[in-house]
Amino acid sequence: xxxxxxxxxxxxxxxxxxxxxxxxxxxxxxxxxxxxxxxxxxxxxxxxxxxxxxxxxxxxxxxxxxxxxxxxxxxxxxxxxxxxxxxxxxxxxxxxxxxxxxxxxxxxxxxxxxxxxxxxxxxxxxxxxxxxxxxxxxxxxxxxxxxxxxxxxxxxxxxxxxxxxxxxxxxxxxxxxxxxxxxxxxxxxxxxxxxxxxxxxxxxxxxxxxxxxxxxxxxxxxxxxxxxxxxxxxxxxxxxxxxxxxxxxxxxxxxxxxxxxxxxxxxxxxxxxxxxxxxxxxxxxxxxxxxxxxxxxxxxxxxxxxxxxxxxxxxxxxxxxxxxxxxxxxxxxxxxxxxxxxxxxxxxxxxxxxxxxxxxxxxxxxxxxxxxxxxxxxxxxxxxxxxxxxxxxxxxxxxxxxxxxxxxx
Amino acid sequence: xxxxxxxxxxxxxxxxxxxxxxxxxxxxxxxxxxxxxxxxxxxxxxxxxxxxxxxxxxxxxxxxxxxxxxxxxxxxxxxxxxxxxxxxxxxxxxxxxxxxxxxxxxxxxxxxxxxxxxxxxxxxxxxxxxxxxxxxxxxxxxxxxxx
Ligand SMILES: Cc1ncc(COP(=O)(O)O)c(C=O)c1O
Numbered sequence: 001x002x003x004x005x006x007x008x009x010x011x012x013x014x015x016x017x018x019x020x021x022x023x024x025x026x027x028x029x030x031x032x033x034x035x036x037x038x039x040x041x042x043x044x045x046x047x048x049x050x051x052x053x054x055x056x057x058x059x060x061x062x063x064x065x066x067x068x069x070x071x072x073x074x075x076x077x078x079x080x081x082x083x084x085x086x087x088x089x090x091x092x093x094x095x096x097x098x099x100x101x102x103x104x105x106x107x108x109x110x111x112x113x114x115x116x117x118x119x120x121x122x123x124x125x126x127x128x129x130x131x132x133x134x135x136x137x138x139x140x141x142x143x144x145x146x147x148x149x150x151x152x153x154x155x156x157x158x159x160x161x162x163x164x165x166x167x168x169x170x171x172x173x174x175x176x177x178x179x180x181x182x183x184x185x186x187x188x189x190x191x192x193x194x195x196x197x198x199x200x201x202x203x204x205x206x207x208x209x210x211x212x213x214x215x216x217x218x219x220x221x222x223x224x225x226x227x228x229x230x231x232x233x234x235x236x237x238x239x240x241x242x243x244x245x246x247x248x249x250x251x252x253x254x255x256x257x258x259x260x261x262x263x264x265x266x267x268x269x270x271x272x273x274x275x276x277x278x279x280x281x282x283x284x285x286x287x288x289x290x291x292x293x294x295x296x297x298x299x300x301x302x303x304x305x306x307x308x309x310x311x312x313x314x315x316x317x318x319x320x321x322x323x324x325x326x327x328x329x330x331x332x333x334x335x336x337x338x339x340x341x342x343x344x345x346x347x348x349x350x351x352x353x354x355x356x357x358x359x360x361x362x363x364x365x366x367x368x369x370x371x372x373x374x375x376x377x378x379x380x381x382x383x384x385x386x387x388x389x390x391x392x393x394x395x396x397x398x399x400x401x402x403x404x405x406x407x408x409x
Numbered sequence: 410x411x412x413x414x415x416x417x418x419x420x421x422x423x424x425x426x427x428x429x430x431x432x433x434x435x436x437x438x439x440x441x442x443x444x445x446x447x448x449x450x451x452x453x454x455x456x457x458x459x460x461x462x463x464x465x466x467x468x469x470x471x472x473x474x475x476x477x478x479x480x481x482x483x484x485x486x487x488x489x490x491x492x493x494x495x496x497x498x499x500x501x502x503x504x505x506x507x508x509x510x511x512x513x514x515x516x517x518x519x520x521x522x523x524x525x526x527x528x529x530x531x532x533x534x535x536x537x538x539x540x541x542x543x544x545x546x547x548x549x550x551x552x553x554x555x556x
Contacts, residue, residue, distance in 0.1 A: 020414055344476075345474065345475035345476060346450075346475075347450055347452075347475035347476075347477070347536070347539060348419075348475050348476045348477070351415070351418065351533060351535070351536060352412065352415055355412055355414045355415050356412065362450065363449055363450045363451065364450065364451045368451065371451065377450070377451040377452060377453070377473055378450050378451050378452070402412050403412075405412075406412050406415055406419070407419075407424075407476075
């Protein structure tokens with residue numbers, strides 16, 4: 001298994017470089033992943049050979065571009081096991097997908113006094129759209145709390161989700177705490193109260209096999225760029241019966257049925273939600289990324305990353321003065337690991353690690369309410385992907401010891 | 410480069426200021442107060458100034474931040490204490506030019522005192538904001554809203 005993963009590394013040309021005279025150890029995958037040559041080639045090939053606008057051209061190139069774009073949609077459909085390809089809407093990314101739901105489904109279905117339930121661990125992009133919707137509609141925004149070891153508090157979820165709840169929206173995997181939330185159970189809870197279940201899958205789809213039908217979520221959002229695909233494209237999965245009832249998100253070309261001077265009608269889903277020229281190259285690149293991930297197998301990727309976490313998490317926990325956020329049992333911790341060193345600001349730590357070639361993130365990770373809950377302004381965060389190996393994990397730990405020595409802490 | 414490179418940024422003086430910051434306290438008679446945030450990391454500085462006859466009679470800061478932002482604040486308060494508003498704003502300009510890599514005569518840099526040593530931050534672009542946050546707070550609280 002490991003030797004197979006060793007070869008994989010060669011597919012990612014960007015990893016083979018020096019920063020600050022040290023070999024790059026890229027551990028900022030939760031922010032964005034690197035791209036394999038296969039995906040880069042797909043983009044080049046599209047622009048070199050097939051570029052045309054989709055659905056509005058009769059000519060051969062236009063036909064080809066449309067076919068490839070729709071083929072990418074089908075690849076995504078199968079990848080997350082959606083029932084139909086028209087349940088896959090291409091967007092700009094997770095943020096765009098979540099805003100789409102809040103400002104279409106939310107705008108129509110949320111009324112004064114209704115409740116929207118999210119959790120305290122949400123990324124700003126699964127928080128602010130709901131917060132602003134609640135403010136507009138005089139609805140109540142409620143937060144499910146976390147337990148002392150940083151897992152979603154299911155007891156609290158049972159309390160917070162009530163008959164007044166219309167929408168529950170939760171991250172599948174936290175971009176700070178590294179926990180996987182039990183979406184299936186939360187979706188059940190939501191549905192018993194006749195609420196819809198929305199999931200932010202930005203940190204899940206790249207790392208594990210996701211089956212939206214099995215989870216029984218109503219909407220599921222994710223980004224191409226975190227799963228070795230290009231930036232600027234993402235996905236909103238929605239159950240067809242819900243998508244059909246929703247008003248359009250934006251108006252313009254390609255989303256219409258008929259346009260009269262004073263009124264218009266809309267085309268079918270998913271195109272109703274795809275106004276204007278789409279990121280065709282991006283979608284095709286995402287399709288290629290899906291092919292690549294499928295070839296390795298999502299279960300293999302999940303197992304491989306679990307092994308890496310089992311290796312590195314105990315080593316991190318051994319470091320004197322470290323605080324690791326989220327569960328300390330690697331069985332409950334994905335490859336996103338946030339931590340702080342006593343006596344050293346995470347910014348200083350990240351600069352020190354960068355001098356050793358180790359790229360981690362320092363900051364609030366777009367989760368300020370969670371930072372407040374954890375009692376910190378910022379943390380350092382190392383996040384792994386399947387092209388990282390034990391040597392990378394070792395280099396992270398070593399670089400932290402180097403920093404401790406330098407700053408005498 | 411390894412950790413040797415860190416010596417370029419974290420000089421002894423900088424570490425000293427951050428460990429034992431000067432003027433890190435609230436003022437009893439502040440005439441100006443301001444709170445600024447570094448949006449990328451959430452670091453906060455509260456700056457308080459007591460102006461007397463257009464001169465900085467006293468200055469203090471509180472808030473959380475990294476080594477660079479803490480030591481920069483400490484060095485800035487040393488540098489501008491007792492200076493006139495005009496002189497302080499001039500120093501703020503010199504500082505911001507300096508970290509952006511623009512040349513100034515040595516005599517200008519000398520005006521900054523210890524703070525001049527932060528020119529090293531220029532080689533760490535991601536950290537320039539940490540060094541300039543307190544100087545922006547100073548500018549704003551002295552009524553220099555430009556830029
Ligand atoms: C959990 C989570 N949700 C949402 C996002 C936003 O994704 P994007 O910036 O691709 O829209 C991210 C990524 O930063 C994330 O980690």
